[in-house]
Amino acid sequence: MSAVGRWREARAGWVMSAPALAAIAVFFAIPAVASLFLSFTDFDIYALADSGNLRFVGLQNYQRLVENPLFWKAMGNTLWFVAFGVPFIVTLSLFAAMLVNSRWLAWRPVWRVALFAPYVTTLVATAVVWRYLLHTRYGLVNYLLSLFGVAPIDWLGSPHASLPAILIFVGWKTFGYNMIIFLAALQTVPRELEEAARIDGAGWFMRLRHVILPAIAPTVLLVSVLTVAGMFQLFAEPYVMTQGGPAQSTVTILYFMYEEGFKWWNLGSGAAVAFLLFLCILAVTLVQLRLARKGGAI
């Protein structure tokens, strides 16, 4: 190709990517980096009115957070979602995928789309729906449980049941997404492999453990990483279903950041929370990748 042609191609490349790169810089990269700087300032409602009131305070925001019990409560709740939610949702999604992947299943596309449907619904709308489903007296969930002789549970009103209640909703909402990813991985596992194990007398659980799981290990890791990131980003769920309560039992880290930043207008402190959240997601993702490398999954 001529030098002119090559130059034209390069120019077109820059022209076509420049608007997107500019938007990413202005609306994503700069704010993300600025978050770190903001976290070293005492940006509050007074600074919002007049930036002359802004002061550099070093690590003071972080120090205050560490001393704030609500911050630790939010951190603990979010870690609860990671510790219990990730295994719960990954298992749920994997079983759903195996069910839909079963070769004895008729009308497979119908089940696949129907099980995926909750994922595309509006989070706020379905959170409102689930708030009523989980109603202590008139909720469908407690009614169904009562058929099995279970006494009514105060799902959203008791600090012990509120986190599990939200997790049930989150699991319902998101398992379809992971199911689709698992389904694609399961379809690459050769049927003969499973068949051979079956002929060798391996039961369903043995086949799952020794044939299917090793074959889809990278996908299990991928889904876990995505789910961990999702658990760190829970916000609308507690906002709509419990408003962080009862007794602040459902305040997540993002909910805490929202209240710090936009309810109390402590933007410096809120930015410190955002930065700590970023470090958490990064750390958990790196640990998972290292574990996977050790285990030979990728």
Next chain:
Amino acid sequence: MNLRRWSITLLAALVTLVTVAPLLWMLSVSFMAPGEAAQFPPPLLPKNPGLENYRTLFGTFGIGRFLANSLLVSTLATALALLFTVPAGYAFAKLRFKGRDATFRLLVAALVIPGQIGMLPLFLELKAMGLVNSYAGALVPWLAGIFGIFLVRQYCLSIPDEMLEAARIDGASEGQILRQIVLPILTPIIVTLALFVFLGSWNDFMWPLIVLADQDLYTLPVALAAMSREHVQDNELMMAGAVVTTLPVLLLFLALQRFYLSGLLTGSIKG
């Protein structure tokens, strides 16, 4: 074997019923008379199905306004996101320019950073630009769609270079090549991406909640969340509100689910 086929299918049907039950219940209760759902055992079907809740929503609560806001914000977000990300995705895949690969690697690394990290500075930035409390403020994050660029790039990699070279030899400009040759090939991924952005911006809650203060500008999720705080007891009314909020995107997904699910798989294999 036949028994096995039936039992597996029955199990799938049961699991599916449990999964879609909340949505069916939402629809059913939205047609009930006020107060009808607050009974034990909870009624599954309305005694006299009626549209009273919808009339209240559109009349007293003026939900039509929020519906229009949501439509406007999501449509603009989709159009602008496509305008920004599709040419960029193509450029990163097919046009050779200095710094291309390094820039793209940086973008992929940035995919792990959730947008919420920069929300507070973004708010201050938009405040300085005078975009807080405007439609523009609500749709701005959708312009910075790294994921969209990634999706389009993956799809473009399969376009043969010879095809583009032949067009260049015929004297076509780079802009003409994009419009006349590349865009038609990209139609499926454009539909997928449009669907992702439309659904994403329609369902988005945290950012519009932060940036839209004026009630007249509320999108449906923000309006519904505000309503649900004030009208906790109005079960049937809230279900009608949930139907109005979620039915448009649910139907859109069902109509175009093939594009959505195939795009989801392209996107998840980004590792």
